[in-house]
Amino acid sequence: MRIQIFLLVFWSCVYSSAKRVTLGGIFPENDLTEKAFNLAIKKVNRDRHDSEDLSNIFFVNETIHDEDVFEISQNVCTLLRSSNVVALFGPQDRASSGHVNSICDTMDVPNIVARWDSDLVRMNAINLYPHAESLSLIYLNIVTQFNWKSFTILYDSIDGLIRMNYLLKKWDSKGYPVTLRHLGNTGNYRGVLKRVKNSGEENIVIDCSLKILDDVLKQALQVGILSDRHKVIVNSLDLQTLDLEPYQYTGANFTGVRILNPDEQDPALIFDHELAEMGLEDLSKLPLEAALMFDAVYIFARAFKRFKDAVKGDARTLDCTALDSWEHGTSLSNFIRDIEIKGLTGLIKFHTNGFRSDFQLDIVKLDENGIGLLGIWNSTSNEIEWAKSQETAITEGEMDMANQTFKVLIALADPYNMLKESSTKRTGNDRYEGFAIDIIQELSKILHFNYTFEEGEKSYGNEDPKTGKWDGLIGQLMRFEGDLAITDLTITAEREKAVDFTMPFMNLGISILYKKPTKKPPSLFSFVSPFSEDVWISLFITFTLVSLLLFIIGRLCPAEWTNPYPCIEEPETLQNQLTLQNSFWFTIGAFMQQGSEIAPIGASTRMLAGSWWFFCLILINSYTANLAAFLTVETTDKPIQSADDLATKGDQGLVKYGAKRGGATFNFFKGSNDSTYRTMYRYMDTHKEHVMTDDNDMGKSRVIKEDGGYAFLMESSSIEYIQQRECGLTMIGGMLDQKGYGIAMRKYFPYRNKLNTAVLYLQETGLLSQLKKKWWEEKRGGGKCTDDAGGASAGELTLDNVGGVFLVLSIGCAVSLALTTIEMLWDILWTSHNDNLPFKEELIEEIKFVAKCKGTVKPVRNRKDSSRSTGQSTRDGTPPYGFVPIITTTHDNDS
DSSP, X not given: OHHHHHHHHHHHHHHHXXXXXXXXXXXXXXXXXXXXXXXXXXXXXXHTTTOGGGTTOEEEEEEEEOOOHHHHHHHHHHHHHHSOEEEEEOOOSHHHHHHHHHHHHHHXXXXXXXXXXXXXXXXXXXXXXXXXXXXXXXXXXXXXXXXXXXXXXXXXXXXXXXXXXXXXXXXXXXXXXXXXXXOOSSSOOHHHHHHHHHHTOOEEEEEOOHHHHHHHHHHHHHHTOXXXXXXXXXXXXXXXXXXXXXXXXXXXXXXEEESOOTTSHHHHHHTTTHHHHHTOSSGGGSOXXXXXXXXXXXXXXXXXXXXXXXXXXXXXXXOTTTTOOOTTHHHHHHHHHHOOEEETTEEEOBOTTSSXXXXXXEEEEEETTEEEEEEEEETTTTEEEEOOOSSSOOOGGGGGGTTOEEEEEEOOBTTTBEEOOOSSOOOGGXXXXXXXXXXXXXXXXXXXXXXXXXXXXXXXXXXXXXXXXXXXXXXXXXXXXXXXXXXXXBOOHHHHHHSEEOSOSEEEOEEEEEEXXXXXXXXXXXXXXXXXHHHHHHHHHHHHHHHHHHHHHHHHOGGGXXXXXXXXXXXXXXXXXXXXXXXXXXXXXXXXXXXXXXXXXXXXXXXXXXXXXXHHHHHHHHHHHHHHHHHHSOOEEOSOOSHHHHHHHHHTTSSEEEOBTTSHHHHHHHHOOOHHHHHHHHHHHHTHHHHOBSSHHHHHHHHHHHTTSEEEEEEHHHHHHHXXXXXXXXXXXXXXSOEEEOOEEOXXXXXXXXXXXXXXXXXXXXXXXXXXXXXXXXXXXXXXXXXXXXXXXXXXXXXXXXXXXHHHHHHHHHHHHHHHHHHHHHHHXXXXXXXXXXXXXXXXXXXXXXXXXXXXXXXXXXXXXXXXXOTTOOTTSOOTTSSOOOOOOOOTTOO
């Protein structure tokens, strides 16, 4: 009993020696942030006996629960008027926070918050949450380090776009397409997620509030965009508080960011006793805002201790209506900004602008083992210090190359190694760019080594048969003048004896660079092309034979002999319409599908006519169908189509061809046993002064200059690069062999296996294909000559295509004019002779009549001696049968 009385008196004395200080808090009801605030105050009061930094401090808390903005403002003013409040913590709501901060700023009461804020100006409130601009930098850094060339951003509010500010600036119409998709407010996000899946996008950034994040991830898993082919970055610092077990085994590259590391010893010690009171299983389930509020109380306690030691003044009540202010509030705020401690969320320090500074964020990855550390980002240096990467699948000895520096020999060759096109002077590795340069850069990221580029000899390497020494890049490696060599360096058996190579980073073969085949000019008589010469001859013979046969059958068939004058019941003569001239006219009319006024009467002639019509139907339709193809399809002139053609034309002196002097291409022909290739080698060796070049660029220029008179043998990959930029050049035939480009190194280089594994990883991930597309089809004028397959259409027919038809028509018109002139002259000559009239007079009269160009009735002129006209002439209107028929007219009233 005495002990209890003693303790009661002791604690009364202790509490009476420390002056109570009121801290105001504004939180949602039953929120973990309020619990963290209250627990932090208890812990400060408990630790003040053991820590000199907290001595003589005793805090009491006054809490206001979030309501609407007006009521919060009224409650804050009531709290300031009734209690000696030295600081206000919260609220977490943005709208309410603006009003509370305005009141605190007017009355010089420190306002401490722990929420995300997008304001870019100096903050009146003291905020422990990392600033929006800092978070934007880390997401940009992650995407850049992951080498994402395109990605989709899923967001739920404008705050997400602010956090993605720097990522949106990364957008580029050529290289970095960024797709924005709003998640919507319905709670069902599957529609948006399905569109992301159907788009084929594999890189996804999710930025949404913690309230809906769990639903978004679950629906993303249901839709199928959390798979082994997707890479996802979740922009929530509270990611670890969710149940992530359903996503551990999806295989997705799932990356997040956190500021609270539950695995560190310090946070666990700081918050060890409070976990049970918070109702949490472990520290990883503590929300970030609650952890920041816990740190906020602690940092305020240390700042207030320094403030009490330096300033003699107490808190007092304040009246909002009187616009009172606390004279020591600004000093206390400055003490808070000047403090620096280690809390649950790491180092807590403030910049002069009021933002939190010098903090670190963990970059974490979710896999089958849970959340693991990938790297650490520092806000001061804006750099990521990567931990050992689990993505590279490199062996355990990988770190042997880390932090080592290698000299990489290069040879300038497009697009492998090139000098950057820049108006400013560049030095060191920054001078170079290209396909091979990017490969070394990607390998250095995987294996964590450093490198310096150095231009080596122009020659890639040949062995002197006399001395056995190598020159070029191979010789430099053997002389320890470099560690690695990379360019369009072909792996050959001879070079493998001198140095080692990695597995090929590009597979290719030798092919022929030649001018693109030109279009053949259309033939004037291209309309006869649908049929061969034999068909045309057969057709003409058939036409003649059928016409003659029709004439003969017509004369034999009794039905074809008809009465020419229906008025005479019993004529003295019969007439046959199938004369030789008419027979030819009938068959040609049917062939031209125009018909004629002549119609067969007898069964035999009709059978022959029907057979002829069927023949014409099939033949003419076949001609029409084939004519469309011949007139619209362009044919090309291909002087050479293969190595055999090139060898033949080279011996004939029609086309010259050559290769790079002393290169792997020339050596291939030199060592080949194929008869065609041996022929080509002898030709190039015999004419080496005229056909061989010093490099590929000279060969390309010569192909362009000689316009079909020269072909150049080189690697297919280089030809593909040239084809994208020189539209007049193309690759002829297929590849003559199979080879590869590799990274050369000295014999028994200790890191060869690691480099091989890394190159294989670049191939499997498709990064090498992306780099090739970048440098072949996009950079430095690439894609200029890419054919637009979707825009192909039939070409227009020019006069050259159909000129022959016009020529035939012109000839027909001329022949027709000549025939009618001959017919007219013959008729006038015959008339003048029979009627004994002057030829000239008759000719002039006929021309005068024709020149009138009117009238369809031609009168018969009186002849001087009509009796001389024969009975066969009808020019005087007398019928040829010698008598005039009597016409009897009957009337209706006759019986």
